[in-house]
Amino acid sequence: MCSLLPSFSLLLICTAGSWAMNVTMPFMEYLDQDRLVCLKWGFDSPAGDITFQLAVNTTGWVGFGLSPNGDMMGADIVIGGLGPKGSYFTDRYSTGNSMPKVDMQQSYTLLSMSENQNQTIMTFRRSIKACDDKDFQITAQPIKLIYAYGKTDDISYHGGRRGTKEVNLLNYMPRTIPANSSYLNVTMNNITVPSNTTYYHCKVMKLPKLGEKHHIYQIEPVIEHRDIVHHMLLYRCPLYVTNPYDKPCYIGDIGDACFEVVASWGVGGGVYELPENAAIPVGGEDSERLYRLEIHYNNPERKEGIKDSSGLRLHYTAKLRQHDVGIMTTGILPGNVKYDIPPKANQFHTYAICNTAHFSKLLDPVPDLQVFAVLLHTHLAGRKVRVGHFRNGKQIDFLALNENYNFELQQTVSLGSIKKIKQGDEIAVECTYSTANRTSVTQMGLATTDEMCLAFLFYYPAINITSCISIPDTKGVQMDANTIPQDKIAEYERLLKKAPQTQVILDSNVSTGLGYLMLTFLFCLI
Ligand SMILES: *[C@@H]1O[C@H](CO)[C@@H](O)[C@H](O)[C@H]1NC(C)=O
Ligand SMILES: *[C@@H]1O[C@H](CO)[C@@H](O)[C@H](O)[C@H]1NC(C)=O
Ligand SMILES: *[C@@H]1O[C@H](CO)[C@@H](O)[C@H](O)[C@H]1NC(C)=O
Ligand SMILES: *[C@@H]1O[C@H](CO)[C@@H](O)[C@H](O)[C@H]1NC(C)=O
Ligand SMILES: *[C@@H]1O[C@H](CO)[C@@H](O)[C@H](O)[C@H]1NC(C)=O
Ligand SMILES: *[C@@H]1O[C@H](CO)[C@@H](O)[C@H](O)[C@H]1NC(C)=O
Ligand SMILES: *[C@@H]1O[C@H](CO)[C@@H](O)[C@H](O)[C@H]1NC(C)=O
Ligand SMILES: *[C@@H]1O[C@H](CO)[C@@H](O)[C@H](O)[C@H]1NC(C)=O
Ligand SMILES: *[C@@H]1O[C@H](CO)[C@@H](O)[C@H](O)[C@H]1NC(C)=O
Ligand SMILES: *[C@@H]1O[C@H](CO)[C@@H](O)[C@H](O)[C@H]1NC(C)=O
Numbered sequence: 001m002c003s004l005l006p007s008f009s010l011l012l013i014c015t016a017g018s019w020a021m022n023v024t025m026p027f028m029e030y031l032d033q034d035r036l037v038c039l040k041w042g043f044d045s046p047a048g049d050i051t052f053q054l055a056v057n058t059t060g061w062v063g064f065g066l067s068p069n070g071d072m073m074g075a076d077i078v079i080g081g082l083g084p085k086g087s088y089f090t091d092r093y094s095t096g097n098s099m100p101k102v103d104m105q106q107s108y109t110l111l112s113m114s115e116n117q118n119q120t121i122m123t124f125r126r127s128i129k130a131c132d133d134k135d136f137q138i139t140a141q142p143i144k145l146i147y148a149y150g151k152t153d154d155i156s157y158h159g160g161r162r163g164t165k166e167v168n169l170l171n172y173m174p175r176t177i178p179a180n181s182s183y184l185n186v187t188m189n190n191i192t193v194p195s196n197t198t199y200y201h202c203k204v205m206k207l208p209k210l211g212e213k214h215h216i217y218q219i220e221p222v223i224e225h226r227d228i229v230h231h232m233l234l235y236r237c238p239l240y241v242t243n244p245y246d247k248p249c250y251i252g253d254i255g256d257a258c259f260e261v262v263a264s265w266g267v268g269g270g271v272y273e274l275p276e277n278a279a280i281p282v283g284g285e286d287s288e289r290l291y292r293l294e295i296h297y298n299n300p301e302r303k304e305g306i307k308d309s310s311g312l313r314l315h316y317t318a319k320l321r322q323h324d325v326g327i328m329t330t331g332i333l334p335g336n337v338k339y340d341i342p343p344k345a346n347q348f349h350t351y352a353i354c355n356t357a358h359f360s361k362l363l364d365p366v367p368d369l370q371v372f373a374v375l376l377h378t379h380l381a382g383r384k385v386r387v388g389h390f391r392n393g394k395q396i397d398f399l400a401l402n403e404n405y406n407f408e409l410q411q412t413v414s415l416g417s418i419k420k421i422k423q424g425d426e427i428a429v430e431c432t433y434s435t436a437n438r439t440s441v442t443q444m445g446l447a448t449t450d451e452m453c454l455a456f457l458f459y460y461p462a463i464n465i466t467s468c469i470s471i472p473d474t475k476g477v478q479m480d481a482n483t484i485p486q487d488k489i490a491e492y493e494r495l496l497k498k499a500p501q502t503q504v505i506l507d508s509n510v511s512t513g514l515g516y517l518m519l520t521f522l523f524c525l526i
Pocket of ligand 6: 190307
């Protein structure tokens with residue numbers, strides 16, 4: 001199996017900078033923000049071997065893996081180090097958040113292991129093709145690399161010494177910093193985080209004046225308290241939001257209407273880089289707009305008296321790129337929509353629909369939308385999110401697919417290829433929840449214990465439509481999720497799926513351009 005030639009071809013772009021590096025491993029990325037974990041790699045041909053060198057500022061064990069999801073579940077992992085008894089190195093795989101198991105077939109070869117000035121350097125090699133079913137298949141797509149390390153050679157729980165970064169190993173594009181670039185800090189201002197387990201803080205603000213239009217090409221998290229900052233979203237407000245404030249979110253303030261996502265970060269994520277030909281517009285005709293920064297603090301230990309100034313650093317340039325990026329919200333309208341999920345359901349599906357045929361009511365002509373990344377969002381019961389792409393009533397693709405959804409890892413994920421939404425295409429968002437451990441109904445709503453089903457599509461060129469969401473009308477469904485017997489859950493799910501949905505299409509003014517149309521969800525995802 002390992003001798004089969006891979007079916008893909010690739011184009012390797014060599015930059016001047018790479019000549020200075022080791023020619024066998026020309027690529028380099030820090031996997032963490034503190035620059036303590038450095039990965040170098042290289043390969044001769046996609047049919048051959050790939051060589052990695054991991055250097056970590058520790059004298060303890062070091063671990064590296066390729067993960068389907070950015071967490072340990074299903075990851076292909078190597079762990080090694082230089083201990084009192086010499087070097088150790090094993091190929092492992094993980095079935096969850098526990099000690100990875102040693103793989104029966106050791107597919108990785110250790111080339112060298114050394115320690116130098118408190119740094120462990122582990123060099124190892126593998127064939128690009130997977131050799132057994134526990135090996136991750138390396139393709140020319142962005143791959144989630146994970147790392148962890150210990151302070152000693154006793155391999156045990158890594159605590160906070162872990163992270164993930166998405167890198168396209170076989171089709172690597174070195175990051176370019178545009179000339180004349182600068183950044184904006186969009187952060188909280190030393191707020192007191194209450195000792196509540198879940199707390200959402202909202203700061204509605206004006207951005208510093210930029211004058212003419214600029215382009216945001218990179219979004220960097222600035223996190224003061226890694227233990228409690230769970231996710232951050234920056235939204236652009238409609239024009240009628242004119243007063244800044246600093247308050248808990250979703251208690252009925254006007255800024256709750258700011259729902260046009262501009263930037264996002266989720267726990268486990270790092271710096272997000274936009275594609276080279278596109279960036280998020282800021283300034284210019286938009287200079288009067290306010291923005292809302294929302295931070296979800298997750299404080300299960302109920303720590304008191306934490307002062308926090310976390311937020312996002314938006315790197316921008318005056319040298320405009322070819323396209324403006326837009327972010328379109330699809331899924332079920334967040335908030336009080338009646339779409340109750342019964343307790344004790346192992347796999348309960350909800351559905352939402354976006355019919356882009358209606359865009360022409362707000363906008364003419366409608367360009368093809370090139371989708372390059374997605375951010376999926378549910379709350380604690382979410383297990384899967386699938387975004388189906390339909391044309392003429394037939395599914396042609398998935399715009400996004402996460403079969404191992406993890407609330408703890410909500411990142412913007414680059415698609416391996418750019419997917420084109422044509423005028424008239426339909427987008428179906430299916431979320432799968434598990435309420436097996438719940439004893440009462442889960443409602444759609446804003447609290448972490450409520451549910452949501454959203455997919456944010458990052459695309460270009462930007463159009464003036466910020467949301468294409470639906471509101472299922474379940475009034476006609478006679479079954480009550482509170483009292484539903486377990487053997488009727490599937491029937492209840494089918495009735496909800498057939499309920500009519502109101503299509504809501506919003507532009508950036510939110511209060512105009514509501515396209516209301518009743519439609520019935522007719523799609524079956526493959
Ligand atoms: C590059 O790294 C490989 C593997 O560690 C090593 O064998 C080789 O000598 C290095 N080459 C240079 C020029 O440093
Ligand atoms: C190595 O770590 C020790 C203890 O943390 C420190 O005292 C020492 O200065 C470090 N050495 C180098 C070369 O960084
Ligand atoms: C990590 O270790 C290397 C080698 O000792 C050192 O040059 C570098 O400054 C260290 N990095 C940090 C962030 O401490
Ligand atoms: C750099 O950008 C600023 C605005 O951000 C602009 O005023 C200035 O002229 C630019 N400089 C160059 C050399 O492009
Ligand atoms: C951004 O915040 C950092 C501290 O996190 C500060 O050093 C820097 O001066 C700020 N930059 C701007 C442009 O506000
Ligand atoms: C935050 O506020 C507290 C008082 O509430 C003050 O002691 C502290 O210095 C402030 N920190 C910063 C970074 O401004
Ligand atoms: C925090 O929890 C307390 C007690 O449960 C509650 O009264 C308060 O409203 C909560 N605060 C926020 C901001 O959610
Ligand atoms: C449900 O609870 C059991 C026992 O407490 C636990 O092992 C399991 O992981 C839980 N399942 C989910 C989906 O939370
Ligand atoms: C988008 O729509 C808003 C409100 O309808 C309008 O103010 C704005 O000029 C439009 N922007 C573009 C780029 O068409
Ligand atoms: C935004 O919507 C309000 C209310 O419908 C309307 O009065 C206003 O003219 C709209 N603004 C723009 C720029 O379209």
